[in-house]
Amino acid sequence: xxKLFILLCTALSCLECFGQLSSDTIKMIDNVFLRYQxxxxxxxxxxxxxxxxxxxxxxxxxxxxxxxxxxxKSVFISASVAKQFTAAAILLLEQQNKLSLTNDIRSYIPxxxxxxTPISLNMLMHHTSGLRDWGEICDISGWxxxxxxxxxxxxxxxxxxxxxxxxxxxxxxxxxxSNYILLANVVETISxxxxxxxxxxxxxxxxxMGSTSWDHTIDNESNVAVPYKKKNIDFYEIDLPKSxxxxxxxxxxxxxxxxxxxxxxxxxxxGKPSLLSKQLKVDTLRNxxxxxxxxxxxxxxxGKWTSVSHGGSSAGYRSHIETIPELKLSIAxxxxxxxxxxxQVNVIEEIKKxxxxxxxxxxPIERSEIKISERQLKNYTGLFKSAQSDVDVQIxxxxxxxxxxxxxxIPVAKHMFNFGxxxxxxxxxxxxxxxxPVTDPMxxxxxxxxxxxxxxxxxxxxxxxxxxxxxxxxxxxxxxNLKFTQTHKVEYKLDPIxxxxxxxxxxxxxxxxHRDKNERIKxxxxxTGRATQIYFIKSSN
Numbered sequence: 001x002x003k004l005f006i007l008l009c010t011a012l013s014c015l016e017c018f019g020q021l022s023s024d025t026i027k028m029i030d031n032v033f034l035r036y037q038x039x040x041x042x043x044x045x046x047x048x049x050x051x052x053x054x055x056x057x058x059x060x061x062x063x064x065x066x067x068x069x070x071x072x073k074s075v076f077i078s079a080s081v082a083k084q085f086t087a088a089a090i091l092l093l094e095q096q097n098k099l100s101l102t103n104d105i106r107s108y109i110p111x112x113x114x115x116x117t118p119i120s121l122n123m124l125m126h127h128t129s130g131l132r133d134w135g136e137i138c139d140i141s142g143w144x145x146x147x148x149x150x151x152x153x154x155x156x157x158x159x160x161x162x163x164x165x166x167x168x169x170x171x172x173x174x175x176x177x178s179n180y181i182l183l184a185n186v187v188e189t190i191s192x193x194x195x196x197x198x199x200x201x202x203x204x205x206x207x208x209m210g211s212t213s214w215d216h217t218i219d220n221e222s223n224v225a226v227p228y229k230k231k232n233i234d235f236y237e238i239d240l241p242k243s244x245x246x247x248x249x250x251x252x253x254x255x256x257x258x259x260x261x262x263x264x265x266x267x268x269x270x271g272k273p274s275l276l277s278k279q280l281k282v283d284t285l286r287n288x289x290x291x292x293x294x295x296x297x298x299x300x301x302x303g304k305w306t307s308v309s310h311g312g313s314s315a316g317y318r319s320h321i322e323t324i325p326e327l328k329l330s331i332a333x334x335x336x337x338x339x340x341x342x343x344q345v346n347v348i349e350e351i352k353k354x355x356x357x358x359x360x361x362x363x364p365i366e367r368s369e370i371k372i373s374e375r376q377l378k379n380y381t382g383l384f385k386s387a388q389s390d391v392d393v394q395i396x397x398x399x400x401x402x403x404x405x406x407x408x409x410i411p412v413a414k415h416m417f418n419f420g421x422x423x424x425x426x427x428x429x430x431x432x433x434x435x436x437p438v439t440d441p442m443x444x445x446x447x448x449x450x451x452x453x454x455x456x457x458x459x460x461x462x463x464x465x466x467x468x469x470x471x472x473x474x475x476x477x478x479x480x481n482l483k484f485t486q487t488h489k490v491e492y493k494l495d496p497i498x499x500x501x502x503x504x505x506x507x508x509x510x511x512x513x514h515r516d517k518n519e520r521i522k523x524x525x526x527x528t529g530r531a532t533q534i535y536f537i538k539s540s541n
Contacts, residue, residue, distance in 0.1 A: 021054055025354065029055060032350040036060040041228040041236060041316070041337035042070040046255035047351070048330045051263045056256055062225040062336065064236060075211055075224045075252045076334035077241065078319045079312025082214075082251035084279070084296030085199055086180050087125050088265070089187045091275045091295060092202055098190050101125070108186045111160055119169045121186065124179040126283050126293050130165030133176040133530035134158045135243070139507055140526055140534065141471030142486045143242050150243035155181045161468050166532045173291045175440050176530050177248035180296075184247025195246060207264035209257040216252040224252060225336040227316025239316035239338065249314050255332035258321050262330045266323065280308060302356060313338070320348050329355055372411050377402050379429045384444035386434075387503040387510050388529045393434070393444060430498060440529045443510060448498035454480055459521055460513055464536035466526075473536065475524075484511075 021029075029045070036042045042060015046053060058070040093099050099108070101122040106112050112119075115130070123129040134155045143150070159178045166174050184195050191198045196214035204212050216224055229239040244250070268274035279295040292299050300307045302324055309322035318335040331351055340347075377397055384393045393404055402409040402417060409417035409424055417424040423435040432444040457477045465472040474485040475494070482494040484504055494502040500513040509528045516522045525533045 026055070028354050029057075029351065032345075032347050032354075033057075033059050035340060035343070035347075036337075038069070040064075041335070041339065042225075043318075043333060043335035043337070043347075044070060044072060044074065044076070044255040045347075045351070046072075046259050046332045047355070048259045048263065049355075050328045051267065053256065053259060060337070062223070064226070064228065070225055070336070072256060073211065073223060073254065075216065075222075075254055076319070076336060077224075077227070077249065077314055077317045078251045078253050078258070078334060079249045079314035079317050080177075081253075081258070081310050081312045081319045081321055082247070082249050083180050084310060085203060085251060085261075086183050086187065086195065086247045087294075087296035088203060088270065088275070088279065089191075089195065089198055090121060090125060090183055091278050092271060093187065093190050095271055095275060099186065105129075105182060105186070108189055109156075109160075109182060112182075113160070113163065115165050115169070117169050121183070122283065123169050124183050125295055126291055127173050127175050127179055128170050128283070128285065128291060129176070129179055130167045130169045130171070130174065131159065131176050131178040131182075132162050132164075132166055132532070132534070133528075134178045134181060136528045136531040137162075137469050137534065138242070140509065140528065140531070141466075141469040142490065147240060147242055148244050150245060152181055152184060152245050152247065155243070155245050156185060158470070161470070163468060163535075164533060166530070168286075171286050172441070173285065173293060174530060175293075177245075180248035181245060187247075203261070203264075203270070206269070207257075207260050209253070209260050212251065212253040212257045212261075214246045214251055225334075227314075227336045228338075229316050230337070230339040236337075236339075241315040241317070249312065253334075255334050258332040258334075259330055262321065262323050262332075266325065266328075266330075302352065305356065313341075322348065322352070324356060327356065331355075370411050370413065372414065374400070380426050380432075382446040384432050384446050385497060385503070386442050386444040387505055388440070388442040388508050389434075389444075393432070395432075442529060443527070445497045445501060445510070448496070448501075452480060452496055457482060461541060462521065462538045463540045464524055465539050466534055466536040468534050469526075469536070472539075 036059035038060065040060055042058060044058045046056040048054060056072050058072050058074065060070050062068045062070040062074045094101055099121065102120050104118040105121060105124060106114065119129045137158060159181065187195050187198055199214065216222065227239050228236040231237045264270050265276055265279060268276055279297060280299055282294050282299050283291050285291050296310065298309050305324045305326050307322060307324060312319040316336055316338050318338060319333065321332045323330045331348060333348055380402060381395050381397050384395060396403050404419060407419065409419050412418050415426045425433045425435065430446040433441050434444060435441040457480055460475050460482055461477040463472060463474050476483045476485060482502065484492045484494050486492065492504055492506040494504055494511065496502055502511045504511055507528065509526050511524055511526050513521050513524045521538055523535060523537045525535050527533055
């Protein structure tokens with residue numbers, strides 16, 4: 001009897017591998033997605049194993065105004081999931097001997113400023129170019145035009161205006177949509193086709209992705225799911241993307257089409273010979289660390305397994321696609337709601353738990369430890385805050401180690417520490433950069449307890465203008481507070497952190513005021529996570 005039971009369990013397991021899910025597994029999936037109610041914005045989910053779709057379903061509404069439900073044929077904007085297709089187009093052109101990944105981008109876009117160090121196509125693909133993110137510059141200056149006006153042409157013009165980079169090319173990973181705007185331009189310049197035409201011919205049609213395109217419109221006649229954000233308990237507001245750019249995002253697709261793409265390239269069919277190894281290839285930064293970003297794909301770990309993934313968000317759209325190659329398991333999810341961004345339960349993580357056996361007692365690999373003096377370590381202690389994060393970090397010294405959140409920081413270089421898989425880097429005693437493995441670095445500053453007097457506050461007051469951002473701002477002193485007035489007279493409060501350094505939390509930005517030799521304010525530089533040190537000159541008081 002026991003032997004029969006084992007045989008039955010094995011048979012059921014094999015059925016799940018080759019296309020049939022048990023009723024219990026289906027119920028578990030449905031329970032994860034209970035948050036998507038029939039009368040509210042929804043999502044699609046598709047799962048494949050061994051190249052066979054074993055689950056596909058839709059929940060909620062695609063269009064609240066038309067009372068149109070989401071179905072498995074509804075089309076969504078996939079946000080940054082699109083980057084892997086732009087990268088794939090570049091790899092195809094290289095295979096066709098029409099370009100080289102080691103070529104300088106200025107060979108194709110000569111009007112890009114010469115920053116003193118070549119920026120290769122490979123750097124663009126892997127987000128190590130140092131180019132500022134054009135969208136975050138628009139956030140700083142204020143989105144002033146209808147979304148249709150923010151085209152690839154506009155984005156390119158803005159990128160070409162930037163006089164500086166975020167960092168030396170090849171030095172660090174800094175995610176920037178500007179990279180993929182320029183890669184889209186290169187595809188079109190080299191191929192003589194639009195990105196949509198090129199991908200349709202070489203990717204979408206061969207992979208049988210009949211619902212995927214860079215060219216769609218959202219209107220009352222289309223089957224495109226309308227994006228929403230929740231305003232209150234009973235009301236959702238349409239939340240369309242601010243731009244009409246393509247390359248970094250802007251791709252319309254379905255979860256079933258995304259699974260077709262995964263099977264297409266993981267089966268070795270994409271490219272002749274297969275380009276799979278180049279798609280999954282990661283590079284090494286100049287400091288010797290590995291950059292986990294491949295050709296528009298994050299290459300990481302899910303327990304003991306390899307994970308190939310990318311997520312995205314654009315206005316009210318959310319997306320995620322992930323493959324565990326060793327298990328031949330792929331999961332694709334698209335949503336037209338930003339409502340659950342702060343939910344404690346992540347639907348994708350819950351689905352993975354159902355299908356992936358977790359390894360126990362796994363610990364991150366720690367780097368080799370070096371010795372740092374007690375005096376130097378104590379110099380790094382204090383409370384650190386960031387405009388890019390709502391989480392404050394208290395660094396303490398205890399038992400000959402620095403600690404954060406009660407956990408040791410393992411020294412791996414003179415100013416660098418390992419916190420699990422997260423890197424803590426001190427520029428000096430007051431400036432800390434925290435770098436998670438697959439997201440943007442965040443700048444932290446040690447909190448200065450100095451309070452600003454009304455007289456000192458007025459030093460910062462004035463009008464500031466930036467050629468790079470194409471925008472001017474007013475900094476206004478009121479009592480002991482500073483206000484920052486953006487385009488359209490939107491006002492934000494500036495929070496003082498240390499001398500001449502303020503946080504602009506509403507824009508996730510840091511502001512550094514600069515002084516002349518007479519200690520008078522002459523300008524300011526504004527930095528976000530993906531666009532740093534944009535300079536504004538002070539034009540008047």
